[in-house]
Amino acid sequence: MLKSSKSQYHIVIVGCGRLGSLLANRLSAQGHSVITIDNNPHAFSNLSTEFSGFRIEGDATEFSTLEKAKMAQSEIVIASTSDDNVNLMVAQVAKKICNVSHVVARVFDPKKEATFQEMGIDTICPTSIAGQVLLDTIAESLTKQAGEKK
Amino acid sequence: MNIMIIGAYQSVYYLCRLFLSKGYKVTVINRNQEECERLAHNLKATIVHGDGSDPQILEEAGANSADAILAITPNDQDNLLICQLGFSHFHIPRTLAVVNDPDNEHVFRKLGVAAVSLTRVLSMLIEQQTDFDDITNLFSIGEGKINVTEVVLSTSSRAVGKTVQQIGMPNGSLIASILRQNKPIVPSGSTQLLDKDRLIVVTLPENHGEVLKILTSDQI
Incomplete structure (x- = not known):
């Protein structure tokens, strides 16, 4: 749940794959106004029947697609396509050209994550997160085993 | 390098x-x-x-x-x-x-x-290749925001014999100078346009086509 004083946000989600559609479904169910963009029309079948937002079929690297999605009027933009570079480009356009206040990009490649952050883009790297969680789980299991041995 | x-x-x-x-x-x-x-x-x-x-x-x-x-x-x-x-x-x-x-x-x-x-x-190169040999795109300023074009008037042009005022150049366009028999003229509204005049025209993208039409279309 997005917690804040405001009850409804204008949110643009670029990429309607597994992550994008999950977010779109949840945020729409919470009553936010959601616009999803994907260049593959079949991707929208990931959206649930309760999804009450808009679907825009188009290439997010074309500025006209982002204009169609009224990106400049949105408060939150999430770039969750399967292409790191598309996400970076969309995030930069959202932040620096459309002046959107909250922008997050998904990046798979941990090497690129640092670059994105240098450019002032907030990122989520599933690879780094999964790696960290995995290491933590192993460490926990090892401590547990060591404790049992004592 | x-x-x-x-x-x-x-x-x-x-x-x-x-x-x-x-x-x-x-x-x-x-x-x-x-x-x-x-x-x-x-x-x-x-x-x-x-x-x-x-x-x-x-x-x-x-x-x-x-x-x-x-x-x-x-x-x-x-x-x-x-x-x-x-x-x-x-x-x-x-x-x-x-x-x-x-x-x-x-x-x-x-x-x-x-x-x-x-x-x-x-697309710019193609647009510049107009049918008229008597139109030369000299240069543009600010990525095409202002165009400077040379137009040579031919006998058949509707503009020949009329004054600058009469031909009704659109707002935001200008005949900056005329070369008549190699002599430069800075035209006023009452300057009459003659056959073989070389006009240096300043236009904006929105009136470029209209200006060329005014200067080059044949007399009816």
Whole structure:
């Protein structure tokens, strides 16, 4: 749940794959106004029947697609396509050209994550997160085993 | 000069050949193994196989010592990141991206990346090739925001014999000067236009077509 004083946000989600559609479904169910963009029309079948937002079929690297999605009027933009570079480009356009206040990009490649952050883009790297969680789980299991041995 | 080019075979090959013939040192980065082999076979350049938007690949390819980087892949998102990495990460003095979507030219510029749209350049060249030999596009200012054109009046033109005021030039356009038998004239509203006058015309994109029509259409 997005917690804040405001009850409804204008949110643009670029990429309607597994992550994008999950977010779109949840945020729409919470009553936010959601616009999803994907260049593959079949991707929208990931959206649930309760999804009450808009679907825009188009290439997010074309500025006209982002204009169609009224990106400049949105408060939150999430770039969750399967292409790191598309996400970076969309995030930069959202932040620096459309002046959107909250922008997050998904990046798979941990090497690129640092670059994105240098450019002032907030990122989520599933690879780094999964790696960290995995290491933590192993460490926990090892401590547990060591404790049992004592 | 050390030039780095990132792009597909077709666009890279001829450009690379041109640079090599000028004596530049060229490094190409290409994602496709087969294309890399063909490039390596046909060019005396360093060919690196990999993702040109990956900082590690750029470093391995020698981005630290490059003087210029050219991003000409078919994906605008890749070209943007390559150039941004080029100047922010590797401090390459000259970076240039080719954009596929002409709208991205201004998007890239706002994000600090020099960009050129070949589509726009081509369409401009085609538009300039008008049917009239008596129209010469001299130059444009501010990426085409103001155009300066030379128009030679022919006997059949409707404008011949009329005054500048009578022909009704649209707002925002101007006949800046006239060369009549090699003598320059700065026209006023009452100046009469004559056959074979060479007009230097200043126009905006929105009235360019209309002005040319006024000056070149035949008499009815």
